[in-house]
Amino acid sequence: xxxxxxxxxxxxxxxxxxxxxxxxxxxxxxxxxxxxxxxxxxxxxxxxxxxxxxxxxxxxxxxxxxxxxxxxxxxxxxxxxxxxxxxxxxxxxxxxxxxxxxxxxxxxxxxxxxxxxxxxxxxxxxxxxxxxxxxxxxxxxxxxxxxxxxxxxxxxxxxxxxxxxxxxxxxxxxxxxxxxxxxxxxxxxxxxxxxxxxxxxxxxxxxxxxxxxxxxxxxxxxxxxxxxxxxxxxxxxxxxxxxxxxxxxxxxxxxxxxxxxxxxxxxxxxxxxxxxxxxxxxxxxxxxxxxxxxxxxxxxxxxxxxxxxxxxxxxxxxxxxxxxxxxxxxxxxxxxxxxxxxxxxxxxxxxxxxxxxxxxxxxxxxxxxxxxxxxxxxxxxxxxxxxxxxxxxxxxxxxxxxxxxxxxxxxxxxxxxxxxxxxxxxxxxxxxxxxxxxxxxxxxxxxxxxxxxxxxxxxxxxxxxxxxxxxxxxxxxxxxxxxxxxxxxxxxxxxxxxxxxxxxxxxxxxxxxxxxxxxxxxxxxxxxxxxxxxxxxxxxxxxxxxxxxxxxxxxxxxxxxxxxxxxxxxxxxxxxxxxxxxxxxxxxxxxxxxxxxxxxxxxxxxxxxxxxxxxxxxxx
Numbered sequence: 001x002x003x004x005x006x007x008x009x010x011x012x013x014x015x016x017x018x019x020x021x022x023x024x025x026x027x028x029x030x031x032x033x034x035x036x037x038x039x040x041x042x043x044x045x046x047x048x049x050x051x052x053x054x055x056x057x058x059x060x061x062x063x064x065x066x067x068x069x070x071x072x073x074x075x076x077x078x079x080x081x082x083x084x085x086x087x088x089x090x091x092x093x094x095x096x097x098x099x100x101x102x103x104x105x106x107x108x109x110x111x112x113x114x115x116x117x118x119x120x121x122x123x124x125x126x127x128x129x130x131x132x133x134x135x136x137x138x139x140x141x142x143x144x145x146x147x148x149x150x151x152x153x154x155x156x157x158x159x160x161x162x163x164x165x166x167x168x169x170x171x172x173x174x175x176x177x178x179x180x181x182x183x184x185x186x187x188x189x190x191x192x193x194x195x196x197x198x199x200x201x202x203x204x205x206x207x208x209x210x211x212x213x214x215x216x217x218x219x220x221x222x223x224x225x226x227x228x229x230x231x232x233x234x235x236x237x238x239x240x241x242x243x244x245x246x247x248x249x250x251x252x253x254x255x256x257x258x259x260x261x262x263x264x265x266x267x268x269x270x271x272x273x274x275x276x277x278x279x280x281x282x283x284x285x286x287x288x289x290x291x292x293x294x295x296x297x298x299x300x301x302x303x304x305x306x307x308x309x310x311x312x313x314x315x316x317x318x319x320x321x322x323x324x325x326x327x328x329x330x331x332x333x334x335x336x337x338x339x340x341x342x343x344x345x346x347x348x349x350x351x352x353x354x355x356x357x358x359x360x361x362x363x364x365x366x367x368x369x370x371x372x373x374x375x376x377x378x379x380x381x382x383x384x385x386x387x388x389x390x391x392x393x394x395x396x397x398x399x400x401x402x403x404x405x406x407x408x409x410x411x412x413x414x415x416x417x418x419x420x421x422x423x424x425x426x427x428x429x430x431x432x433x434x435x436x437x438x439x440x441x442x443x444x445x446x447x448x449x450x451x452x453x454x455x456x457x458x459x460x461x462x463x464x465x466x467x468x469x470x471x472x473x474x475x476x477x478x479x480x481x482x483x484x485x486x487x488x489x490x491x492x493x494x495x496x497x498x499x500x501x502x503x504x505x506x507x508x509x510x511x512x513x514x515x516x517x518x519x520x521x522x523x524x525x526x527x528x529x530x531x532x533x534x535x536x537x538x539x540x541x542x543x544x545x546x547x548x549x550x551x552x553x554x555x556x557x558x559x560x561x562x563x564x565x566x567x568x569x570x571x572x573x574x575x576x577x578x579x580x581x582x583x584x585x586x587x588x589x590x591x592x593x594x595x596x597x598x599x600x601x602x603x604x605x606x607x608x609x610x611x612x613x614x615x616x617x618x619x620x
Contacts, residue, residue, distance in 0.1 A: 009102050017085075026081070028100055030099075032249040035068055039074030041074070042103075042108045042110075043073060043074070043075045043108060046105070046114070047079050055077075057114065066172075067177055081096075089130065105131035105132075109187065114150060115152065118506035121517045123526055125517065137210060140165070148165065149167045154167045166207065166208055167209070169233045170232075170233025175205050175206070179203065198211070201224075205234035207231045207568070209511075218511065218565035219565055221568075235608050239287065239613065247299065248302065250304060259306075262292060263287075264311065265318050267284040269594045271600070273381045274461060279571060283613070284317075285610075289324045292320075293331065306336055311342055316353060319617055325353075339357060341357055346369065346391075364449065370407065376412060379588055386429075393434050404448045408450065413466045424486065427485060427486055434446045447489055452478070452495070454494075461578065464558070470555055471551070478494050502528065508553055516546045525542075572604040
């Protein structure tokens, strides 16, 4: 790529920046970029939301680093412009561009789009259209890029299948560079697009939707030679061999989670039955204390952040975390820098842990009981008791926290109004427990923020067969919750039932939802995760035009003996295990974490040939 196209495109974009909000979203040359302009194969990774949301995404950061570390491959980034700039770009005929080189996205060999959640689906179409790439994979020609999707939503890719050439299933650190090298070789050999996609389908961990037909229950069935009946996710066996310091770009403006982040472990075996991430990211793999401490010191030194977050699905489960925190506290003492943990497991968050993470900047003490009664916590296999919750609260308040954030869900399987009222009663007891450890003149300083999400059944969980509550019933239970909540010192927020309905339908749907997504986008839907842009009326109208009932898909109770639209995608957890966990949920029986106890038979380790890797002794 020469400088001429860049200058030409940038000269058209720059005058528009004075007319839009947050123009720093679109500036290049941030400190820490490592793309190579002269590479023979060019990839661009896109987060289908604004820069400040996408730049904070750790998965995309890791893939950006690993692709740029691959010989002859150059990787750039792109994000979806906010509607003010998107509209101006369409008016002026300016295509979506990469950040580093300001090159048209359609000019790249590989376009990778991450799929972080179901409410980004209209943004995916907005991204492709703004880039000038044909929406449907079947309409793309030999000169168009290969469009690859990946991320959490790839475990049920069917609603988006017609818009992608390929889906990457599982962890991409090794898989995506391997794919880029294969695509570069095939391009240089003169392979056709059809030949290329057939070759990709034979690569472990990649799903090519065009090679499958759809069965009676929405299941994808192989329809071409070499297309596997099931695509098993890729996984990084030696987690410690992956880079802990992929986050090297320093943004010009404040982004979400504006701090340095080190992923300290991957996977979670707690077995919460509603949690897709806890199922699909198995097995558990920890970084050593030495690697974590070294990565934190190096990252803070080269980026200038004054805070580091030790990230994972459940950081307080790390077997060496107390040692890590003690060493970091010693190393960072007097520097003005501090360590944060994004959320705290209430049964692992004792007085010692509270004191270790209590730095000069204390945000909210974040705990997720999820349910208000022990009966329901057992149904969802949360694995905590009220004593655990109260001990965590007392420990946090004694260590200096005065703001407590509590996360719950409504609409969980078997939930009753009594369980919902139990949330308010539990919050009241938490407030009393916090006050007990403070002198009378400080008790009013404690503030509790309660957030209640709507349960969304997700693929690859024991609750995948369970329907979501109807919107009317969700709103009834939210009113029960509101009435039950303490009035003093507590703020309550809850998720709107309408976006949750769309999320559930997309999570559980088959390929017949693709026309609905397209119709909603053509009607004006984009940025559905942003409250001011979401319109349930447009979604329902789009679904009706396509002959689809979103509410029926979201609330359907699925038979255990029927195929599911995502059966051809395997995260390694066996269907028999998920069925057994669903039955145990209905019986109120809990299942232990295999990293604290013995194997529970989920099937991941034998299916993937990768075992849990725990560096020390876990504390239950």
